[in-house]
Amino acid sequence: MNRDTNILEVRGLGVEYYVGGGLLRAVDGVSFDVKKGGALAIVGESGSGKTTIASALMGLIMSWEGRIREGSAVFGADDGEIIEIIGGGAHELGRLRGREISLIPQDTAAALDPLMRIYPQIAEAATADNVGKKEKSRRREARRATDDAVREKVMAAARKARFPSDALDAYPHQLSGGQKQRSAIAAALVNSPSLIIADEPTSGLDAAVAREILSTLKELKSSRRLSIIMITHDIRAAAEMCDDAVIMYAGRVCERAPLKSIIHAPKHPYSVGLMNAILSVSKITDGVKPVEGSPPVAGSFKTRGCRFAERCAFKMEICEKSDPPLLKTSAGYAACFLFQCGGETKK
Numbered sequence: 001m002n003r004d005t006n007i008l009e010v011r012g013l014g015v016e017y018y019v020g021g022g023l024l025r026a027v028d029g030v031s032f033d034v035k036k037g038g039a040l041a042i043v044g045e046s047g048s049g050k051t052t053i054a055s056a057l058m059g060l061i062m063s064w065e066g067r068i069r070e071g072s073a074v075f076g077a078d079d080g081e082i083i084e085i086i087g088g089g090a091h092e093l094g095r096l097r098g099r100e101i102s103l104i105p106q107d108t109a110a111a112l113d114p115l116m117r118i119y120p121q122i123a124e125a126a127t128a129d130n131v132g133k134k135e136k137s138r139r140r141e142a143r144r145a146t147d148d149a150v151r152e153k154v155m156a157a158a159r160k161a162r163f164p165s166d167a168l169d170a171y172p173h174q175l176s177g178g179q180k181q182r183s184a185i186a187a188a189l190v191n192s193p194s195l196i197i198a199d200e201p202t203s204g205l206d207a208a209v210a211r212e213i214l215s216t217l218k219e220l221k222s223s224r225r226l227s228i229i230m231i232t233h234d235i236r237a238a239a240e241m242c243d244d245a246v247i248m249y250a251g252r253v254c255e256r257a258p259l260k261s262i263i264h265a266p267k268h269p270y271s272v273g274l275m276n277a278i279l280s281v282s283k284i285t286d287g288v289k290p291v292e293g294s295p296p297v298a299g300s301f302k303t304r305g306c307r308f309a310e311r312c313a314f315k316m317e318i319c320e321k322s323d324p325p326l327l328k329t330s331a332g333y334a335a336c337f338l339f340q341c342g343g344e345t346k347k
């Protein structure tokens, strides 16, 4: 691991779910780095495997629903220790989860317990060293968590997340969508993690509230040495705060590069179409239409050849026969045979 620059390195991650007596490969050969103090965007259409990556990194793929088939992930702690969170023992991840690495889940409203006030829910996250304990016993402890140290942590996290302290005694149904999101940010911040995974932090919020949430995340990133993985459909939201991006297609990484270069000069034909569709920047993708057709759904991913081939205007014979590896481009990497000889997508 490059411990000077990176906080997280993921290599060859493959995850599958047990579905209908078979295996559904949701994520395949995914590799990326998160820089210390940096923000990485994971962008892709619905079903491309974004949440699955987050769940795998947080150890949240339950044994009855699926498994990490292959790959590794290593985390570089502040004190220089390198900890395997995938590929090592589950206990290694248990040490970090909720403390060094936390998650703002995709559906924060559903993640909140409707019968519990917000304060004990954040306090529960503050006592995350109880990871090994049974849920009921953690809940009981969190309800009793009124001691000064925990209160101090909860209040500090609420302040950082800009969650109003007088709403800490509210039940989830009494909060607006933006406040629910802020309570999830507070819960993620309560143990001062070094890495936060924010899964669609602005989805379902109106534009003004989404902007406020983004600005809070940006503030957090700049005010302390916090690294962020931001999972999103919305590349414009990602552009507000992310330095690097991974573009996912059908469970695989199709492009990995600095976000600015993906926006202004996308390389992979899918990224080109995506930028064209999202940003309508016809001048940088002149002659290439927005991506036509739909992505394949997990379970029907091709086992051989490029998964984007059916929709690709540049398809060659080799594209149906072999999986394109991630190849070097002028800005980063693209999983596309067009770059085999250092070529670029023709615009």
Ligand SMILES: Nc1ncnc2c1ncn2[C@@H]1O[C@H](COP(=O)(O)OP(=O)(O)OP(=O)(O)O)[C@@H](O)[C@H]1O
Binding pocket: 017, 018, 019, 024, 026, 044, 045, 046, 047, 048, 049, 050, 051, 052, 053, 065, 106, 233, 297, 298, 299
């Ligand atoms: N627990 C599960 N059991 C079975 N299949 C699952 C499970 N969770 C996800 N999947 C499937 O894995 C694939 C990837 O899902 P995932 O939630 O990771 O996608 P996503 O990119 O986060 O999508 P979205 O943008 O809609 O949140 C999908 O086909 C989904 O149906």
Ligand code: SF4
Binding pocket: 268, 269, 270, 306, 307, 308, 309, 310, 312, 313, 314, 315, 316, 319, 324, 335, 336, 337, 338
């Ligand atoms: S590998 Fe072939 S089919 Fe896939 S994106 Fe590149 S050119 Fe298109």
Ligand SMILES: [Mg+2]
Binding pocket: 050, 051, 052, 106, 199
């Ligand atoms: Mg998701």
